[in-house]
Amino acid sequence: xxxxxxxxxxxxxxxxxxxxxxxxxxxxxxxxxxxxxxxxxxxxxxxxxxxxxxxxxxxxxxxxxxxxxxxxxxxxxxxxxxxxxxxxxxxxxxxxxxxxxxxxxxxxxxxxxxxxxxxxxxxxxxxxxxxxxxxxxxxxxxxxxxxxxxxxxxxxxxxxxxxxxxxxxxxxxxxxxxxxxxxxxxxxxxxxxxxxxxxxxxxxxxxxxxxxxxxxxxxxxxxxxxxxxxxxxxxxxxxxxxxxxxxxxxxxxxxxxxxxxxxxxxxxxxxxxxxxxxxxxxxxxxxxxxxxxxxxxxxxxxxxxxxxxxxxxxxxxxxxxxxxxxxxxxxxxxxxxxxxxxxxxxxxxxxxxxxxxxxxxxxxxxxxxxxxxxxxxxxxxxxxxxxxxxxxxxxxxxxxxxxxxxxxxxxxxxxxxxxxxxxxxxxxxxxxxxxxxxxxxxxxxxxxxxxxxxxxxxxxxxxxxxxxxxxxxxxxxxxxxxxxxxxxxxxxxxxxxx
Amino acid sequence: xxxxxxxxxxxxxxxxxxxxxxxxxxxxxxxxxxxxxxxxxxxxxxxxxxxxxxxxxxxxxxxxxxxxxxxxxxxxxxxxxxxxxxxxxxxxxxxxxxxxxxxxxxxxxxxxxxxxxxxx
Numbered sequence: 001x002x003x004x005x006x007x008x009x010x011x012x013x014x015x016x017x018x019x020x021x022x023x024x025x026x027x028x029x030x031x032x033x034x035x036x037x038x039x040x041x042x043x044x045x046x047x048x049x050x051x052x053x054x055x056x057x058x059x060x061x062x063x064x065x066x067x068x069x070x071x072x073x074x075x076x077x078x079x080x081x082x083x084x085x086x087x088x089x090x091x092x093x094x095x096x097x098x099x100x101x102x103x104x105x106x107x108x109x110x111x112x113x114x115x116x117x118x119x120x121x122x123x124x125x126x127x128x129x130x131x132x133x134x135x136x137x138x139x140x141x142x143x144x145x146x147x148x149x150x151x152x153x154x155x156x157x158x159x160x161x162x163x164x165x166x167x168x169x170x171x172x173x174x175x176x177x178x179x180x181x182x183x184x185x186x187x188x189x190x191x192x193x194x195x196x197x198x199x200x201x202x203x204x205x206x207x208x209x210x211x212x213x214x215x216x217x218x219x220x221x222x223x224x225x226x227x228x229x230x231x232x233x234x235x236x237x238x239x240x241x242x243x244x245x246x247x248x249x250x251x252x253x254x255x256x257x258x259x260x261x262x263x264x265x266x267x268x269x270x271x272x273x274x275x276x277x278x279x280x281x282x283x284x285x286x287x288x289x290x291x292x293x294x295x296x297x298x299x300x301x302x303x304x305x306x307x308x309x310x311x312x313x314x315x316x317x318x319x320x321x322x323x324x325x326x327x328x329x330x331x332x333x334x335x336x337x338x339x340x341x342x343x344x345x346x347x348x349x350x351x352x353x354x355x356x357x358x359x360x361x362x363x364x365x366x367x368x369x370x371x372x373x374x375x376x377x378x379x380x381x382x383x384x385x386x387x388x389x390x391x392x393x394x395x396x397x398x399x400x401x402x403x404x405x406x407x408x409x410x411x412x413x414x415x416x417x418x419x420x421x422x423x424x425x426x427x428x429x430x431x432x433x434x435x436x437x438x439x440x441x442x443x444x445x446x447x448x449x450x451x452x453x454x455x456x457x458x459x460x461x462x463x464x465x466x467x468x469x470x471x472x473x474x475x476x477x478x479x480x481x482x483x484x485x486x487x488x489x490x491x492x493x494x495x496x497x498x
Numbered sequence: 499x500x501x502x503x504x505x506x507x508x509x510x511x512x513x514x515x516x517x518x519x520x521x522x523x524x525x526x527x528x529x530x531x532x533x534x535x536x537x538x539x540x541x542x543x544x545x546x547x548x549x550x551x552x553x554x555x556x557x558x559x560x561x562x563x564x565x566x567x568x569x570x571x572x573x574x575x576x577x578x579x580x581x582x583x584x585x586x587x588x589x590x591x592x593x594x595x596x597x598x599x600x601x602x603x604x605x606x607x608x609x610x611x612x613x614x615x616x617x618x
Contacts, residue, residue, distance in 0.1 A: 152610045156600060177540045178544055
């Protein structure tokens with residue numbers, strides 16, 4: 001059982017080592033692709049096992065919980081691991097064409113796989129300190145990826161990204177220290193029980209410390225400023241994996257902590273989360289409306305979408321949690337895909353600044369079709385995946401008679417359409433300002449395949465989620481049930497026989 | 499012992515926050531180093547302080563004496579120090595690089611990634 005949990009972390013880690021050793025040869029990029037493919041297999045096996053048997057917990061080194069290092073996968077962890085593996089494979093194929101040899105020699109593939117190892121590690125970590133360590137692995141790899149290439153804009157964005165994320169890390173560490181001082185344990189399943197015996201008001205203070213730390217990572221209002229400062233600067237493959245996965249690890253940590261440990265004073269903590277969610281949605285979408293570069297528009301939309309996920313967590317009803325889980329999966333697939341498409345638009349049309357590009361619909365109709373699916377899924381058009389994600393959350397808000405929040409969620413969806421149609425009309429519909437016709441055929445055939453196949457696969461998955469949401473909603477409701485009643489999680493980790 | 503540590507941590511944090519807010523990247527990094535040390539000390543104190551009781555089991559015995567230091571926070575702090583060392587090494591190199599490529603260390607003047615006004 002332990003192997004099942006350790007493999008999704010070990011595979012990208014070993015791939016990182018192998019690709020670092022092979023960074024001067026063309027072998028490195030293929031190692032990266034095969035490592036990601038192996039990760040996908042391991043993640044699928046884990047997902048299958050969790051679906052069949054429920055929560056799986058393993059103790060590394062044979063020390064029983066809460067003393068040893070616990071790896072644990074419930075449905076949320078397994079789903080996130082699987083989606084991470086899908087994105088890792090898509091981006092590593094895309095990187096075959098997108099990443100220049102110079103960046104490969106500086107160790108792009110090693111950093112990329114280290115980042116994936118950190119992300120997956122955070123999803124299966126069973127105690128807070130390990131979560132911290134995996135966050136750091138992820139963070140240091142992302143620092144490297146962000147500034148790889150060394151253009152002035154990357155250094156500029158990198159400074160802001162590094163500064164604010166390190167502050168978040170320090171807050172997280174302080175929270176861990178204080179929580180350990182109060183409870184004497186850091187195992188999350190153990191903490192869920194230990195916190196009941198503590199001073200509840202002091203616990204709320206702890207909750208807020210963690211909320212701020214993970215709020216910075218998840219880029220919620222008013223802590224998101226590092227994100228739009230940096231996400232549009234690195235290589236397209238890098239920004240796609242950042243956009244898809246990094247902030248979602250923050251959201252995952254928020255979900256984990258605020259369903260498992262800090263559920264003692266929901267009226268206080270989750271009300272704060274609710275208003276944070278509303279402001280995040282609104283500020284993100286207005287920020288996007290003011291931008292004129294594809295990647296900067298998309299960056300602000302990440303923020304506004306994070307608001308939706310936090311909204312589900314804040315409402316904390318079964319339906320709202322289903323919505324959050326569905327939203328997470330939908331968002332990761334769609335967002336990474338849109339950044340990948342921005343990369344192809346840049347290659348063929350000569351930029352991502354909307355005023356300088358155009359004519360893609362006429363000369364590259366395939367790309368236009370591939371853009372329409374994720375873009376209008378993001379905006380929430382039926383029958384695409386974003387529609388169901390938003391529908392579940394709005395329905396949950398209406399059921400709880402939170403009219404204002406439901407109205408905000410709907411309004412933000414409308415404004416998302418505005419941004420997406422802005423990209424559509426300027427990059428695809430209007431003729432190119434220089435009078436040229438950007439064609440996909442201009443790309444080398446090998447590059448064309450490497451760039452378009454991942455985009456097409458992710459778009460197909462988006463369609464699949466949208467056209468037949470039933471099985472996915474089923475899994476999401478089982479996930480939500482596990483999150484809202486963590487007894488099984490706690491028992492499996494601590495080895496209590498039911 | 500604990501009050502002394504608490505006051506020390508408080509001073510470290512206040513100095514660090516002052517440095518971090520002073521619109522100069524080098525000062526920001528120094529502030530970050532200080533505040534991370536404050537976090538490490540917090541974790542260390544939170545694990546309870548004991549004087550002159552190393553977390554060791556005496557030769558010939560199979561359990562520690564009743565008065566013994568908590569080894570876990572020591573391990574956690576050690577890990578955090580190592581990770582912090584790596585982060586700061588990177589951050590300092592990044593600041594040096596920012597100084598050479600951007601020609602300034604004032605965050606307010608760094609507008610390459612986010613230029614003011616509409617882009618050309």
